[in-house]
Each structure stands twice: as C-alpha cells, then as structure tokens.
Amino acid sequence: MKLKNFSLERYFAKHEFSAKYLLSCSDCDGYSLKYVLDGAYEEEMSLWEGMTLGYTESEGHSLLRESVLPYYKTNDINDVVVASPGELNFVTMNVLLEPSDHVVAVAPCYQSLTEIVKSLQCDLSFWKPDPEDWKFDIAHLERAIQPNTKLIIINFPHNPTGSYLTLDELQEVIRIAREKNIYIFSDEMYHKLTMEATQELPPICDLYEKGISLWGTSKTFGLAGLRTGWLVSQDHSFLEKVIAYKDYLSICSSAPSEILSIMALNNIDRFLQPNLEKIRNNVSLFSAFAKEHKIIKSFTPPQAGSTSFVELDIDETSLVFSDRMVDQVGIMTVPSEMFEHTGKYIRVGFGRDNFSDVLEVFGRYLDTY
Ligand SMILES: Cc1ncc(COP(=O)(O)O)c(C=O)c1O
Incomplete structure (x- = not known):
C-alpha cells in the first residue's frame, strides 16, 4: 500500500514551528499540563501519581472508556476503542474496505479521509457543498450512491468550511x-464546537447500527498533544478488527495521555467553554474584518467547528499567496491546494488567543497587497 504525501500536514510541518503567526490552525490553543492537573479530582490525582509507564490495554484504559460513555447513549465500554484520531481513521478504512468497494466522502476534507480510501484502490465519489454557503445537498449524496457503495464518510462540524447538517438532514443520510x-x-x-444558534447533532453511533463515530481530545478540548481519540460503534465485530489491526501500529496508547484524557472528559466545561468563547469572539472579529477588506471575496461564518474556508479576490493562486505572505510577514495560512480544492481559498482558524494580533498584521499586509 502506497500513500501520497499528506499535503496539509507537510505544509504545517514546513511552517508551524517557524512562522511568527498562525492564522489557519484547526485546533484551539493547547492547555498546559498544570491546567489539566489543577482541575483534576482526588481519585484522578491518585491514578496519576500511581501510574506506571508500562504498556496499556489495546482497546484503551477501562476508566478512559468509562469516561467516554456519558457522551453517548451506550453504557457498554466494549462499544469504545481508543487510539490516536488519525490512526483510528486509517485503521477503520483498512478494516472495512476492499478494492471492489465504492465509497462516498465529503470534499473538500481532511486529506486522510479520502487518501487512505484511494490507497486501498476503492472507487471514490465526492459529496461536495455549494460554495455559496457551503451547504451539503442530500440529493447529491443520494445520486452518488452505487450498488457497491460500502461506506459513506462524513465530517460535521466540517473542516475546513464550518458547515453542519440539521438533524433532519443527518437522518436523511442515515436513511x-x-x-x-x-x-x-x-x-x-x-x-460540541457549535455556534450559539446551531443545534448540536447527536453522534452517529447513537442513531445508526452501522454508524462509526470518531472523536478525540485534539480540537474540542484543546489537548491535541495527548494524541487521544476514540471510536464508538454498536458493531463489535468491526471494533474487534480495529483492536487487532492496532497491534501493527501503536499497539496501545500512552499511559500519561490516557489519565490526562480521563481528567479532561470528566470535566469537559473547563476545556470546552473557554474554547467556545474564543472561537465565537474570533468569528465576530473576522466578520468585521472581512467587510473592511476587499480582498476577502466571500466569508461564510462557520455554523460549527473552528474553521472557515475564505475566498480571496487575488490574481495569483492561493498557494503562491500563502507562500509569499509567510515569507514576507510570517503569517502562515493554509491554501485551498492543501484540500485539493480548486479556487482561491484559505482556511482561517478561530481557536487561538492571539487571533486579533494576527488579524492586525494580516490587515496591514492586505492593505499593501
Ligand atoms: C476532520 C479531522 N479529522 C481527523 C483529524 C486528526 O486529528 P488528530 O490530529 O488529533 O489525529 C483532524 C485534524 O486536523 C481533522 O481535522
């Protein structure tokens, strides 16, 4: 199996730790270890202090899987498997798919959602939103289905556009x-990263017997460094295959990350609420900014998630625009090429504290552009 380079991650690898300003991150600022430990309950501190650094359970620490359960309808920890989010995505596709299968996936999307499908030589169709408002039309999905369609891949809240479905639309996808x-x-x-007026969707595994939900600590919790994610599904035979496949990859999660993830899951508001406030404030700042700068051709505020895909009125490609800006003023943006999307867009991420400072520099750059 051969995989193409992950363009977005390679672009981040080039600039993320050298650029002065980041305007396109999809995660919120990472919380400190001290912040996590300061909010921990007494029993969690005992777990932390008594932790040994040996191997852990392949399917995830049973207490971690218990901490995941309140977010879902199920009461069964055997419906939950833990690994890093990217790994769980990789393993899911490998476990489910054969070359003769057809897959429909949302596009644009985080590249691994489609690249792994391609590497498995499956036939792939895209479910694309309307660029006017980034709405996904259910009729388009229905038309993409073929007799050998094995899997539909969705991602709501959607990275990069911030699009979301209504519950009725999600029920239609399930139908x-x-x-x-x-x-x-x-x-x-x-x-859970939803804007004020947006109604939160239930996880797919609560609604559909062949639904597989992926969530983790990276975005909602601002704890990407833990590398913790989990799949939840009613399909135990699928989950058993996932656990077995992991033996060839990470085998199990890191013990400190598991305990810190338990602390976060048991106290979500300490992590989620500041992130939501930051995202909502930064979206308002950017709405005003977009009106003041003619180069911003269109901006659809996110309904959910932490990013938007913003169209630029420029004569060059968005890649050339982004490369030049990071070179000249040190602002890193992710251009649409990283999502294999035609048109001149950049992703804007709203989860960072220094957003207004970055906007100030970005505004000055656009004024002289
Ligand atoms: C839609 C989506 N899925 C999965 C991931 C992978 O998450 P992680 O980086 O925590 O492995 C990302 C990361 O940006 C993402 O945006």
Missing part, C-alpha cells in the same frame, strides 16, 4: 445508508 446497508464513518473531531 440512504440504511436502505443499502452502507456503513457511515462520521468524523466528529469538532463535536
């Missing part, structure tokens, strides 16, 4: 899948 016995892999990495 389409159920009629043809199709799995749904729902990448819910931005779960």
Whole structure:
C-alpha cells in the first residue's frame, strides 16, 4: 500500500514551528499540563501519581472508556476503542474496505479521509457543498450512491468550511445508508464546537447500527498533544478488527495521555467553554474584518467547528499567496491546494488567543497587497 504525501500536514510541518503567526490552525490553543492537573479530582490525582509507564490495554484504559460513555447513549465500554484520531481513521478504512468497494466522502476534507480510501484502490465519489454557503445537498449524496457503495464518510462540524447538517438532514443520510446497508464513518473531531444558534447533532453511533463515530481530545478540548481519540460503534465485530489491526501500529496508547484524557472528559466545561468563547469572539472579529477588506471575496461564518474556508479576490493562486505572505510577514495560512480544492481559498482558524494580533498584521499586509 502506497500513500501520497499528506499535503496539509507537510505544509504545517514546513511552517508551524517557524512562522511568527498562525492564522489557519484547526485546533484551539493547547492547555498546559498544570491546567489539566489543577482541575483534576482526588481519585484522578491518585491514578496519576500511581501510574506506571508500562504498556496499556489495546482497546484503551477501562476508566478512559468509562469516561467516554456519558457522551453517548451506550453504557457498554466494549462499544469504545481508543487510539490516536488519525490512526483510528486509517485503521477503520483498512478494516472495512476492499478494492471492489465504492465509497462516498465529503470534499473538500481532511486529506486522510479520502487518501487512505484511494490507497486501498476503492472507487471514490465526492459529496461536495455549494460554495455559496457551503451547504451539503442530500440529493447529491443520494445520486452518488452505487450498488457497491460500502461506506459513506462524513465530517460535521466540517473542516475546513464550518458547515453542519440539521438533524433532519443527518437522518436523511442515515436513511440512504440504511436502505443499502452502507456503513457511515462520521468524523466528529469538532463535536460540541457549535455556534450559539446551531443545534448540536447527536453522534452517529447513537442513531445508526452501522454508524462509526470518531472523536478525540485534539480540537474540542484543546489537548491535541495527548494524541487521544476514540471510536464508538454498536458493531463489535468491526471494533474487534480495529483492536487487532492496532497491534501493527501503536499497539496501545500512552499511559500519561490516557489519565490526562480521563481528567479532561470528566470535566469537559473547563476545556470546552473557554474554547467556545474564543472561537465565537474570533468569528465576530473576522466578520468585521472581512467587510473592511476587499480582498476577502466571500466569508461564510462557520455554523460549527473552528474553521472557515475564505475566498480571496487575488490574481495569483492561493498557494503562491500563502507562500509569499509567510515569507514576507510570517503569517502562515493554509491554501485551498492543501484540500485539493480548486479556487482561491484559505482556511482561517478561530481557536487561538492571539487571533486579533494576527488579524492586525494580516490587515496591514492586505492593505499593501
Ligand atoms: C476532520 C479531522 N479529522 C481527523 C483529524 C486528526 O486529528 P488528530 O490530529 O488529533 O489525529 C483532524 C485534524 O486536523 C481533522 O481535522
């Protein structure tokens, strides 16, 4: 199996730790270890202090899987498997798919959602939103289904556009899948990051027997460095295959990360609420900014998630624009080329404290552009 380079991650690798300003991150600022420990309950501190640094359970620490349960309808820790989010995405596709299968995936999207499908030589169709408002039309999804469709891949809140479905629309996606016995892999990495007026969707595994939900600590909790994610599904035979496949990859998660993830899950508001406040404030700042700068051709505020895909009125490609800006003023942006999306867009991320400072420099740059 050969995989193409992950363009977005390679672009981050080039600039993330050298650029002075980051305007396109999808995660919120990382919380400190001290912040996590300061909010921990007494029993969690005992776990932390008594922790040994040996191997851990392949499926994830049973207390971690218990801490995941309140967010889902299930009461069964055997519905939960822990690994890093990227790994769980990779393993899911490998466990589910054969070359003769057809897959429908949202696009643009985080590249691994489609690249792994391609590497497995499956036939792939895209479910694309309307660029006017980034709405995904259910009729388009229905038309993309083929007799050999095995899997539908969705990602709501959507990275990069900030698009979201209504519950009725999600129920329609499930109806389409159920009629043809199709799995749904729902990448819910931005779960709970919803704007004030947006109604939160339930995880797919609560609604559909062949639904697989992916969530983790990276985005919602501002704890990407823990590398903790989890799949939740009612399909135990699928989850057992995931656990077995992991033996060839990470085998198990890191013990400190598991305990810190338990602390976060048991006290979500300490992590989520500051992130939501930051994202909502930064979206308002950017709405005003977009009106003042003609180069911003269109901006659809996110309904959910931490990013938007912003169209630019420029004569060059968005890649050339982004490369020049990072060279000249040290602002890193992710251009649409990193999402294999045509048109001149950059992703803007709203989860960072220094957003207004970065906007000031970005505004000065656009004024002289
Ligand atoms: C939609 C989506 N899924 C999965 C991931 C992977 O998450 P992690 O970096 O925590 O492995 C990301 C990261 O940006 C993402 O945006």
